[in-house]
Amino acid sequence: MFELLGIPPQVLLGQLLLGLINGSFYAVLSLGLAVIFGLLNIINFAHGALYMAGAFVAWMLLNYLGIGYWPALILAPLIVGAFGIVLERTMLSRLYHLDHLYSLLLTFGLALIIQGLFRNYYGISGLPYQIPAALSGGQNLGFMFLPNYRAWVVVASVIVCFGTWFIIEKTRLGAYLRAATENPVLVGAFGVNVPLMIMLTYGFGVALAGFAGVLAAPIYSVNPNMGEQLIIVVFAVVVIGGMGSIMGAIVTGYMLGIIEGLTRVFYPEGSAVVIFIIMAIVLLIKPDGLFGRPA
Amino acid sequence: MIKKLAISTAAMAAVIGAPALADITVKLGVLNDRSGVYADLSGEGSVVAARMAVEDFKAKDKGITVDIISADHQNKPDIGSNIARQWYDVDGVNAILDVPTSSVALAVADITAEKNGVLIDSGAGSTALTREQCRPTTIHWTYDTAALANGTGAAMTKAGGKKWFFLTADYAFGHSLEENTATVVKANGGEVVGTVNVPFPATDFSSFLLQAQGSGANVIGLANAGGDTVNAIKQAAEFGITQAGQKLAALLFFVTDVHALGPQTAQGLSLTEAFYWDQNDATRAWSKRFMDTHGAQPTMVQAGVYSGTMAYLAAVEAVGSAADGKAVAAKMKEMDFDDPLFGKVKVRGDGRAIHDMYLFEVKTPDQSKGEWDLYNQISSISGEDAFLPMLDECDFTKK
Numbered sequence: 001m002f003e004l005l006g007i008p009p010q011v012l013l014g015q016l017l018l019g020l021i022n023g024s025f026y027a028v029l030s031l032g033l034a035v036i037f038g039l040l041n042i043i044n045f046a047h048g049a050l051y052m053a054g055a056f057v058a059w060m061l062l063n064y065l066g067i068g069y070w071p072a073l074i075l076a077p078l079i080v081g082a083f084g085i086v087l088e089r090t091m092l093s094r095l096y097h098l099d100h101l102y103s104l105l106l107t108f109g110l111a112l113i114i115q116g117l118f119r120n121y122y123g124i125s126g127l128p129y130q131i132p133a134a135l136s137g138g139q140n141l142g143f144m145f146l147p148n149y150r151a152w153v154v155v156a157s158v159i160v161c162f163g164t165w166f167i168i169e170k171t172r173l174g175a176y177l178r179a180a181t182e183n184p185v186l187v188g189a190f191g192v193n194v195p196l197m198i199m200l201t202y203g204f205g206v207a208l209a210g211f212a213g214v215l216a217a218p219i220y221s222v223n224p225n226m227g228e229q230l231i232i233v234v235f236a237v238v239v240i241g242g243m244g245s246i247m248g249a250i251v252t253g254y255m256l257g258i259i260e261g262l263t264r265v266f267y268p269e270g271s272a273v274v275i276f277i278i279m280a281i282v283l284l285i286k287p288d289g290l291f292g293r294p295a
Numbered sequence: 296m297i298k299k300l301a302i303s304t305a306a307m308a309a310v311i312g313a314p315a316l317a318d319i320t321v322k323l324g325v326l327n328d329r330s331g332v333y334a335d336l337s338g339e340g341s342v343v344a345a346r347m348a349v350e351d352f353k354a355k356d357k358g359i360t361v362d363i364i365s366a367d368h369q370n371k372p373d374i375g376s377n378i379a380r381q382w383y384d385v386d387g388v389n390a391i392l393d394v395p396t397s398s399v400a401l402a403v404a405d406i407t408a409e410k411n412g413v414l415i416d417s418g419a420g421s422t423a424l425t426r427e428q429c430r431p432t433t434i435h436w437t438y439d440t441a442a443l444a445n446g447t448g449a450a451m452t453k454a455g456g457k458k459w460f461f462l463t464a465d466y467a468f469g470h471s472l473e474e475n476t477a478t479v480v481k482a483n484g485g486e487v488v489g490t491v492n493v494p495f496p497a498t499d500f501s502s503f504l505l506q507a508q509g510s511g512a513n514v515i516g517l518a519n520a521g522g523d524t525v526n527a528i529k530q531a532a533e534f535g536i537t538q539a540g541q542k543l544a545a546l547l548f549f550v551t552d553v554h555a556l557g558p559q560t561a562q563g564l565s566l567t568e569a570f571y572w573d574q575n576d577a578t579r580a581w582s583k584r585f586m587d588t589h590g591a592q593p594t595m596v597q598a599g600v601y602s603g604t605m606a607y608l609a610a611v612e613a614v615g616s617a618a619d620g621k622a623v624a625a626k627m628k629e630m631d632f633d634d635p636l637f638g639k640v641k642v643r644g645d646g647r648a649i650h651d652m653y654l655f656e657v658k659t660p661d662q663s664k665g666e667w668d669l670y671n672q673i674s675s676i677s678g679e680d681a682f683l684p685m686l687d688e689c690d691f692t693k694k
Contacts, residue, residue: 128557
């Protein structure tokens, strides 16, 4: 049997699949960021904190109200999205006429506050959240053992990502949204309620973060810092894909998950930085990102 | 009536007697992580434990006034050093307690020796504190990486886990824990079949776990801590690694981490600790008081802060002053302590506190009768077997 750089092919296949799973999280999170940036021009640094909040809301629903994983998968994003709408109405909407930097600073501050509050109430060690019974166990694929839950993560993220892409790029609602980004005054003159649309878009982007949080809760440690560790990587994904490009965020998310997975086999020590190296190279060669349009 | 009289007589005696008692003031600084990864295992809980020690020592009745302050070192040596300097120079601190994170602890140990204070370290793991970088004013109370390796490493190798694969957090602590454990594994007839250095901190361990699975090892040694270990164990269960017969060895794991995982995921895991709240009546009674104030069960680090503070105050009382840190540390090395939490403790010439360590196994969900009912005790390891022998050049009682 052939070997690639001393790695047997079945191991390689397994690592590719694992990369795809991690890429699913990157894709859902960077998609939310891209939607918010592309349509609202807000660099949402609170995205990681809201992802964490999604995981915590799932935990709270289970432990305080006895609501399990499946309803939480719908409810937690709604709750996080509603919270996002409150943020948008009370704070972010005041900053639209200012430079990007102001919304970046505001959301960064919000992220620190949200994390601090959770840390204060729930500590740093994290909370247990079990894999739902219907998805426990796994399949033996011959080259690796694939937990059912991970397979579900890939399926769920693909559906959500391409659903979002379809709505924004292919439907009338999406056309209104894109038009409102180009020229809010003109779209408003046609009788479209632009502020409402912007508010709901932010809520939707944030709900995607909450959704990723619920997906992550059974497999990663549910703790107040879980978003902080991920958000920087996700920002790199968005930059590589091209700021604001919906398709770019999705494709880059999966692609970088796979590249990171392969690095973990060939040179594990470098797996934490490989994404940033790629980001640096992309910025040098194609500053608008792989899928971005020149500004 | 008689009782009342007795009380007032006692009170009078106390008032009259007070000036005759040694009038000692002591200032203690609890320096640890109050917001980061080690905040739950040390943090405010360690301050609570230090206060309980002052209360239980009845310092006031003995004419000792104790003041406790605390600060967050954020796991950064530069920040920790600055606070330590300020405490000794400006605030008049006599002893610094806890100090998790080995890099910070080593920096603070140097400053403490320079300023003639005392460092009673509970939270850090590095053996260097009492070996390569030993200082006359350092007391290392609770555990170190060698004791953990001698506990978990030896027990699992003897139980048939001869082939080890390490997932090592790629920084000083992880490498030192791996090295200590590998030595113990080899000494017990085992071998190391592979190692992967995992960037720190990490969220997804599945790639690394699969490499460990493919290595044919029967034990996967987790030379990491905190959230990294929690994630690795959670994902090992998910990928059916533990079910397939490979065992996990969590080399540094605290009761708060097990609590975070829950017994469903953590069951059967072996780990080594110096203290568990549910060991005997004394630990249960103390832990209940702690729980009432702090809202969580104590970790061994927090219990170690309590017990170390008790020992320190006893030495201060014996010396008659807290001003000379070297003298107090030397006194601690002469005394024998019998502690409600750690049992018999003897501080060696190099500052290493010698006490029993315990090997625990995490209970199954059926066995666990409460949120914090998490461990079965498997065996105890005597202090002499658990800790490394003293280096001659570090025996400060000789000099």
